[in-house]
Every structure is written in structure tokens, then in C-alpha cells.
Amino acid sequence: MSKVIKRRMHAKIEGDFVIFIIGMRINKIWKVHKWFPVFIAMPKMIMELSKNPDSGFLGARQAGFWLVQYWRSFDHLVAYSRSRDSRHFPAWVKFNKKVSSNGDVGIWHETYLIPDGHYETLYNNMPPSGLGKVATLIPAVGKYGSAMSRAGKVLEDEAPIATDGSLR
Numbered sequence: 326m327s328k329v330i331k332r333r334m335h336a337k338i339e340g341d342f343v344i345f346i347i348g349m350r351i352n353k354i355w356k357v358h359k360w361f362p363v364f365i366a367m368p369k370m371i372m373e374l375s376k377n378p379d380s381g382f383l384g385a386r387q388a389g390f391w392l393v394q395y396w397r398s399f400d401h402l403v404a405y406s407r408s409r410d411s412r413h414f415p416a417w418v419k420f421n422k423k424v425s426s427n428g429d430v431g432i433w434h435e436t437y438l439i440p441d442g443h444y445e446t447l448y449n450n451m452p453p454s455g456l457g458k459v460a461t462l463i464p465a466v467g468k469y470g471s472a473m474s475r476a477g478k479v480l481e482d483e484a485p486i487a488t489d490g491s492l493r
Contacts, residue, residue: 327452330462333488335469336446338460342383342439343399348391350431359423360430366416367392373412380405384459395459399438445476 347367351360371392374382381401385394396402406413424430447465448457469475470482 329450329452330448331450333465333470334448334451334457334462335465335475336448336455336457336460337463338444338456340441341398343396343402344437344439344456345394345396345402345434346391346437347394347434348432350390350433352431353429356429362416363420363424363430363432364390366412370412370416374405386455386458393455395456399436402436442477445472447472447475 349360349363353359367387371385371387371394374380375384381397382405383395383397385392387393394402405411406417408414420432444456446456448454448462449465451457453462463469465475466482466488468481470488471479471484473479473484474482
């Protein structure tokens with residue numbers, strides 16, 4: 326288990342990156358033979374990607390039936406999804422043959438292309454998590470002291486509450 330960092334931190338990542346969120350929904354629980362293969366496919370893909378630093382995959386976090394993935398670029402994500410040598414492509418083909426649009430199990434995904442500097446993060450009393458686990462964690466002070474300054478909307482911390490809890 327990662328150690329808790331007992332201060333406010335910000336995740337700093339250089340350049341553009343991609344957040345890819347994917348999930349599934351079991352619509353007919355009794356059709357285990359349809360949804361279970363979908364459920365167990367993703368962890369195998371994540372293990373495959375984690376072993377290949379050139380894939381552009383930065384990391385992931387799973388919560389129940391959905392997964393947040395961090396990628397260096399959209400091109401890396403698409404290249405992996407279409408690679409016939411990856412675990413994804415045969416799973417995609419199998420899903421479309423066995424399930425397609427029959428209503429037994431649903432899948433969804435959302436892809437966010439994040440331009441350099443166009444994001445904001447804060448972690449307080451947390452171990453490295455989310456983007457903070459795949460980027461560089463830096464103290465959320467000074468120009469990183471408020472959400473507005475971390476997002477690049479103002480040049481310095483303009484938070485109405487100081488990090489010691491006092492009002493400004």
C-alpha cells in the first residue's frame with residue numbers, strides 16, 4: 326500500500342495526454358457466459374500494456390465495472406485498440422460476434438484529449454492516486470495553490486482559504 330502524503334499535492338505532467346474511461350453494464354445477470362468474458366478481458370489488457378512502456382499507456386485505476394486509463398496520446402490509444410497483435414483486438418471481435426447489440430451486456434467509453442496545461446488536480450492526505458500516480462507529484466503551493474492557478478487561469482494562488490485553514 327502506498328504511503329499517504331500528508332500535504333496538498335498537484336499532479337504535473339508535461340505535454341498533452343489522454344484520459345480514457347471505459348466501463349460495462351450487466352443487463353442480464355443470468356447470462357454470465359456473455360458478460361463474464363467482457364469483465365475478465367480488461368485486466369489482461371492492462372497487464373499487457375503495463376509491460377510495454379512504448380505503448381503510450383501511462384496507467385489505470387479500476388473502480389467496479391469501470392476503469393480510468395491515462396495515455397500519452399490519442400494515437401497511442403487507437404494504435405493499441407486496432408493492433409491485431411494485442412489482447413484488445415481479438416476481444417473486440419469476440420464481443421461483436423457474441424454480444425453485439427443484443428442487450429445482454431453494455432459497454433461504454435469516453436475519451437478526453439487534454440492539451441498541455443489544461444487540467445487541474447489536487448490530492449491532500451492521499452497516496453499517489455489517479456493522474457498523480459502516473460505524473461509527477463509536486464506541492465500544491467504558490468502558483469499551484471488554488472484550482473484557478475493550477476488550471477492556468479490566474480498566475481498565482483487566489484484561493485479564499487489558505488492552506489492552514491485561515492480565511493484570506
